[in-house]
Amino acid sequence: MKPRRTVLSVPGQVEKMHDKALNSGSDAIMLDLEDSVPVDMKVDARGRIIQSLLSRDWGRKTVLFRMNGLDTPFGYRDLLEVVEAAGPVIDAIVIPKINHPGDVHFVSRMLDGIELNKGWTQRIGIEASIETAVGLEAVSEIARASDRIQTLVFGVADYSASIGARLVSLSGHGEKETEIYPGHRWHFAMSRMVMAAKANGLQAIDAPYGNFKDPEGLKQAAAMACALGYDGKWAIHPDQIDIINQTFSPSPEDIERARKVLDAHHQATIQGLGAVAVEGRMVDQATVRLAGLLWEQARHLGLI
Numbered sequence: 001m002k003p004r005r006t007v008l009s010v011p012g013q014v015e016k017m018h019d020k021a022l023n024s025g026s027d028a029i030m031l032d033l034e035d036s037v038p039v040d041m042k043v044d045a046r047g048r049i050i051q052s053l054l055s056r057d058w059g060r061k062t063v064l065f066r067m068n069g070l071d072t073p074f075g076y077r078d079l080l081e082v083v084e085a086a087g088p089v090i091d092a093i094v095i096p097k098i099n100h101p102g103d104v105h106f107v108s109r110m111l112d113g114i115e116l117n118k119g120w121t122q123r124i125g126i127e128a129s130i131e132t133a134v135g136l137e138a139v140s141e142i143a144r145a146s147d148r149i150q151t152l153v154f155g156v157a158d159y160s161a162s163i164g165a166r167l168v169s170l171s172g173h174g175e176k177e178t179e180i181y182p183g184h185r186w187h188f189a190m191s192r193m194v195m196a197a198k199a200n201g202l203q204a205i206d207a208p209y210g211n212f213k214d215p216e217g218l219k220q221a222a223a224m225a226c227a228l229g230y231d232g233k234w235a236i237h238p239d240q241i242d243i244i245n246q247t248f249s250p251s252p253e254d255i256e257r258a259r260k261v262l263d264a265h266h267q268a269t270i271q272g273l274g275a276v277a278v279e280g281r282m283v284d285q286a287t288v289r290l291a292g293l294l295w296e297q298a299r300h301l302g303l304i
């Protein structure tokens with residue numbers, strides 16, 4: 001699967017930002033039709049997204065667009081019009097506020113029809129956004145709802161609204177969480193989602209951090225998501241991309257540590273041993289699996 005360390009959200013109606021995004025270091029670009037687009041600009045934004053998808057060379061970027069919810073007047077048309085016009089350029093569609101596997105089935109069946117009608121052989125993927133209490137409760141069934149699903153995305157601001165959690169910062173996107181709750185306010189929700197994602201071979205992506213003038217806060221939020229098993233994080237501003245990419249990439253120290261573990265394991269296997277000591281630490285099969293995962297990730301990103 002293509003890396004999605006960073007997913008830059010780009011308002012559909014602001015065309016100059018499409019170019020800025022294309023030339024940025026973000027792994028994935030999400031052209032948005034949902035919450036960053038005012039209601040009276042939805043149709044205009046849809047046209048601009050189609051135009052951008054068709055007229056630019058998106059190269060190695062992972063290309064996504066976020067449709068409006070299926071409970072709005074816009075969602076079904078976003079799906080139909082954008083996919084029919086630009087399907088071959090699109091890697092995946094982000095479906096917001098999924099509450100039920102039926103939402104995924106609907107999108108997936110529509111895609112079946114459009115792809116058959118057009119004779120396209122490449123299948124478009126789905127990113128399922130988990131951002132309501134109902135959605136989190138059904139997260140395992142949602143994760144299994146279609147083999148088109150590539151990732152689950154945790155949307156913290158809408159999730160907070162859905163459970164009636166207090167707004168503690170200007171944007172509601174991930175700030176000051178550790179100040180009002182011992183530990184991390186979203187630990188359970190994020191872990192619940194990551195479990196469903198990984199149990200079904202999907203990537204887990206964290207919501208954006210709303211204060212784009214706070215690199216330290218962003219770094220901390222990204223590091224926490226990474227520690228919980230997340231593969232990447234959305235960005236809402238180009239200044240956030242480098243920090244997120246760095247956080248979700250194995251560091252040279254990580255790679256060196258993994259190499260030591262794998263070397264030690266190789267030697268241990270020759271000697272017929274299971275667990276061995278490396279620099280005073282126990283290394284067993286579980287450590288080797290972790291190191292192997294990191295090694296593969298580094299290779300995937302071209303770091304080794």
Ligand code: COA
Pocket residue numbers: 008009010011016017018020021032035036208235236237238
């Ligand atoms: N994608 C691409 N380019 C972006 C961008 C984005 N998300 N956010 C900002 N930029 C560009 C600006 O156009 C500007 O380009 P320029 O230097 O060529 O003029 C540059 O980056 C610096 O932007 P800045 O002036 O610091 O920010 P702003 O006041 O123009 O925009 C926001 C601030 C928050 C309105 C804007 O970042 C934004 O719309 N973010 C995305 C919102 C979104 O997608 N929300 C839904 C997420 S769930």
Ligand code: MG
Pocket residue numbers: 035096131155157158
């Ligand atoms: Mg949302």
